[in-house]
Each structure stands twice: as structure tokens, then as C-alpha cells.
Amino acid sequence: DSGVTQTPKHLITATGQRVTLRCSPRSGDLSVYWYQQSLDQGLQFLIQYYNGEERAKGNILERFSAQQFPDLHSELNLSSLELGDSALYFCASSATPRTGITDTQYFGPGTRLTVL
Amino acid sequence: GENVEQHPSTLSVQEGDSAVIKCTYSDSASNYFPWYKQELGKGPQLIIDIRSNVGEKKDQRIAVTLNKTAKHFSLHITETQPEDSAVYFCAADAGGTSYGKLTFGQGTILTVHP
Numbered sequence: 001d002s003g004v005t006q007t008p009k010h011l012i013t014a015t016g017q018r019v020t021l022r023c024s025p026r027s028g029d030l031s032v033y034w035y036q037q038s039l040d041q042g043l044q045f046l047i048q049y050y051n052g053e054e055r056a057k058g059n060i061l062e063r064f065s066a067q068q069f070p071d072l073h074s075e076l077n078l079s080s081l082e083l084g085d086s087a088l089y090f091c092a093s094s095a096t097p098r099t100g101i102t103d104t105q106y107f108g109p110g111t112r113l114t115v116l
Numbered sequence: 117g118e119n120v121e122q123h124p125s126t127l128s129v130q131e132g133d134s135a136v137i138k139c140t141y142s143d144s145a146s147n148y149f150p151w152y153k154q155e156l157g158k159g160p161q162l163i164i165d166i167r168s169n170v171g172e173k174k175d176q177r178i179a180v181t182l183n184k185t186a187k188h189f190s191l192h193i194t195e196t197q198p199e200d201s202a203v204y205f206c207a208a209d210a211g212g213t214s215y216g217k218l219t220f221g222q223g224t225i226l227t228v229h230p
Contacts, residue, residue, distance in 0.1 A: 002159065031216065043160070043205060043220040056210075056217045090159050094216070102148040102209040102216050107159035 003027065004093050004108035012114045018079040021111045023091030025072055031055070031094045032074040033105055034066055038087040049074055081115045088112050118143040120208050122221025129196050130229050137204055137224045140188040145211020149182060149189045150218070154203045163204075164191070196228045 003026035013019055025032050034046040045058035049068035060066075063081075068074045078085060088110045094103035119142040129135050141149075147168040152160035166173045166180045166189065173180050177196075182189040193200055203223045210217040 002161070004159075033216070033218075042222050045217050045219065048216050050216075058217060100215055102218070104150065104162060104165060105216075105218065106162065107152070109159045 002106040002108060004091060004106055006089075006091050006108040006111050008111060009109070010112045010114070012116065013081060014116055015081055015083060017081050017115075018077065019081065019113065021076040021078070021089050021091075021113075023074045023076070023093075023108060025074070025091075025093030026106055029093035029095055029106075030072065031103070032068055032072070033092040033094070034060075034074070034076050035090045035092065035107075036087050037090060037110070041087075043090075046076070078113070083115050086113055086115045118146060118208055118210055118219040120206060120219050120221045122206050122224060124224060125222065126225045126227070128227045128229065131196060131198060133196055135191075135193045135196050135200070135226055135228075137191045137206070137226075138188060139190070139206035139208075139221050140186075141208040141219075142187065143208065143211050144184075144187065146208040147211070147215070148209040149180070150207050151180060151191050152205045152207065152220075154205065154223075160205060193226075196226075198228050198230050201226055201228045 005024045030051045033048045037043045046060040048056040066076045090110045092105040092107045094105045122139045150165035153163045154160045179192040206221040207218040
């Protein structure tokens with residue numbers, strides 16, 4: 001158990017809908033990362049937040065957005081869902097980043113999103 | 117951006133044999149190279165990592181080697197056990213101001229036969 005929690009475990013929805021995935025980082029970790037894992041694209045970095053501020057962005061679609069709240073939990077919002085958005089979504093967390101140094105990232109168990 | 121290539125995509129070994137997985141990366145500014153193990157239905161679990169100021173690191177049956185000049189790094193598992201069966205991913209961080217961002221290889225499915 002990494003200490004990172006994600007809810008829900010599974011989510012089934014229809015095309016065009018909007019969903020919210022939730023992540024709680026390990027105790028004391030200030031950085032949260034979101035990744036998407038699909039069969040064709042592999043594990044891809046979406047976005048990173050540090051202490052409430054966006055720090056780095058990957059290939060995140062405009063239909064997707066995220067935020068980190070004052071209690072450090074994070075939410076990933078996916079809207080206008082398409083069949084191709086079906087994937088596993090992982091959250092990871094790491095300790096306070098040192099400038100220029102990538103800290104160890106600990107992954108949660110993931111949310112499996114199925115878009116029908 | 118960073119590109120990470122991982123080989124082989126599948127690896128089958130007998131219990132007790134060694135397993136080697138290799139990765140190459142493209143961004144010479146990368147400094148951090150973790151390896152993750154992912155079991156079915158679970159999130160990736162860090163098994164070992166190495167930073168660019170180190171050439172080799174060991175943790176019991178697992179070792180990682182890094183060649184920064186050639187831009188490749190490898191995972192070595194000795195005395196494999198059936199519970200080592202899983203998907204293994206290598207990753208490299210991004211250089212510059214996006215240093216927290218990890219780019220992952222496509223994964224290696226390791227099967228250890230009893």
C-alpha cells in the first residue's frame with residue numbers, strides 16, 4: 001500500500017458525460033501527479049500540482065482539467081467524454097520537491113474509467 | 117520531448133534464472149530513472165531508482181545500471197521467483213523546468229515459470 005488513495009475504483013459512464021476522479025496524496029506529500037494508462041498509449045503524464053499550483057503539464061486534453069485543494073487532495077475532471085477516454089487513471093504523489101530534482105513518485109491504485 | 121524505448125516487450129524465464137530489461141532515452145538532460153512493477157489490477161510500485169550521478173545501484177536481487185553517455189539504463193533481476201511475474205516499466209524524468217514529469221517505456225511483461 002503506497003498511502004495514495006483514489007476514488008472511485010471503477011466508473012462507467014456514457015459518451016458526452018462529465019466525471020470527477022479524486023486523489024488523496026500520502027501524508028506530508030505536497031505534489032500530486034495525474035497519469036493516464038491505456039493499451040495503445042501506455043502510461044502518460046497528464047499534469048502535476050504542487051501545493052495547490054500547477055507545476056507541469058503533459059499531453060492533457062483541453063476537455064480535461066485538474067486542481068489541488070488546500071487540504072492537498074486533487075481532482076481530475078474529464079468532460080465531453082469520448083470512447084477513447086476509457087483508460088486507467090493514476091494519481092501519484094511525492095514529497096516537497098527540491099529545485100531541479102525529481103522526487104520519488106508513489107502511485108495510487110487507480111480509477112478504471114469505461115466510457116460506453 | 118523525451119522518448120523512452122523499452123525492450124523486450126515480453127520476457128519468459130525459468131525460476132532461478134536472471135532477467136534483464138533495457139531502456140534507452142532521448143533527453144540528455146534527464147537525471148532520474150525509476151523502475152516500476154505493476155501487478156494486475158494494481159498501480160505501479162517503485163522497485164528501484166537511480167540518479168545520473170550514480171552508475172549502478174543494488175537492492176538485494178534487483179540492480180539497475182546507467183550509462184549516461186550512451187543514454188541507456190537496465191534492470192537486472194537475479195534468482196527470479198514466480199512472484200516476480202508482472203509488468204515492469206522504466207521511466208526517465210524531463211530535464212529543465214519540467215523535472216517532475218516522467219516519461220515511461222512501453223513495459224515488459226515478465227513471466228517466471230516455476
